[in-house]
Amino acid sequence: MRGDVVSITPTYYDLQSKYHFVALKPYPLDTDYMMGTVDIEKTQKGPVYLWNWRKNQPKEFVQLTPEGEVYDCHDLNWNVGGDGFWVTTGDDGFSQYEQKTGTQIAEIKFSHYLVNDPNHLQMIDTDSFAILSSRGSNSILKINVNTQQAKWIMGGQNSSMDMYDEYGRLVPAHSPEDEGVFFGQHNAEYMGDDKYYLFNDGDNIAGSKDNVDVRAQNASSLMIIKVVYNESARGTTQEFTGHVVWRYDLGVYTQFYGDHDRLMNGNSLGTFWNSVRNAPGVQAQSYLLEVTEGKEVAWSLKVYGNNTAKKDINSHGWLVYSSERFYEKPTISRVSCKEFTTPAGPSITVYFTAHNNFRQNNVYQGTYFLSNPSHLPGVNETEVDLKGTFDFVPYWQDTKIEVTWENVGTCDGTTITVENQWGQRTNTTFAYAMSTNSSSTNTSSAF
Secondary structure, three states, rough: OOOOOOOOOOHHHHHOEEEOOOOOOOOOOOEEEEEEEEEOOOOOOEEEEEOOOOOOOOOOOEEEOOOOOOOOOOOOEOOOOOOOEEEEEOOEEEEEEOOOOOOOOEEEEOOOOOOOOOEEEEOOOOEEEEEEEHHHHHHEEEEEEEOOEEEEEOOOOOOOOOEEEEOEEEEOOOOOOHHHOOOOOEEEEEOOOOOOEEOOOEEEEOOOOOOOOOEEEOOEEEEEEEEEEOOHOOOOOOOHHHHHEEEEEEEOOOOOOOOOEEEEOOOOEEEEEOOOOOOOOOOOEEEEEEEOOOEOOOOEEEEOOOOOOOOOOOOOOOOOOOOOOOOOOEEEEEEEEEEEEEOOOOEEEEEEEOOOOOOOOOOOOEEEEEEOOOOOOOOOOOOOOOOEEEEEOOHHHHEEEEEEEEEEOOOOOEEEEEEEEOEEEEEEOOOOOEEEEEOEEEEEEEE
């Protein structure tokens, strides 16, 4: 598979000589932009900026926050109200800020013993819960924003839950083996179905706040952990348990950074770099890798460098922190159609799956339109097309839609259009690919 570079900008040149982005995400208020907090001279703090990746506006970079205000650059979550954002703060928690004034709206902090070097924050359930990845304590926390308390802690010596590795073996909480399930993790996120995706660096910094390994695994990995709730075990380490349901060994060691996302097709997108620059047989410096559930590589992108730096300097050349896959408009897939007859006349039921442009953590409304040349409006009907609304399922899970339409003679020629909250549309027209006939129905699928 080959592709084209759609947009690229050297931030040191076009933004400021001391500024660079660490992580970028689609901006939820205008999809012509990506959003991120810049890092000023490796201080890991800076202002919030938008990047006009389409380059269709007079200014390619737009500063969103007041001049002089800086924030942690590791991660950025726009709040559900649309007027502010959440970021990790103070090396021990996270905060919400008002975008125009920079005013701190909320702050949630923990002792250094519980949270240390948080590198990723995900706000879910309309900002009522936070998923916080605490790299320095090798743990992931689910936090109730209202009570400011952790519902559970997964991993590390403060873990509130027992773990089970990919072989189903019990790893008791607080045991020395507990930190062997994952450590030094990056970009832990909830992706629905009680599953959490993370990049397991395998770099145990043991709270030292630097990149000197106390203990390191041979290679980093992509990992999916399912959290199971057991009401009968309340108050014990079996109330919530973490089960490694999928793990993909990358064969490359990433000392820090790294990302692991769920794609709309259910595959995993891994982002990593090779910390051992002179490792035999490893030529690329940075990687993007799409992996199927069956652990086959579906797509990859590799970035090469010349590896001319000294052997004791592993962080030269091309490093990558995270990546995001997104589309310019919604998608429609898995289309099928059934014809049947009712007393009112011929009718059809259309089935299809929709996804929005990019992964979202909350519910947002979409609209569908159906049109068919054979549709005859009924008595007192004037509309030729059929229109309805639905909710996109969060976390890029499948949004399955079923629509029954009366007074339509055939599935063939039915056009399905999906529109999202930004007015962006996509469409597909149904054509017979296969059919199964019976005395009263005709069921067909198009792909």
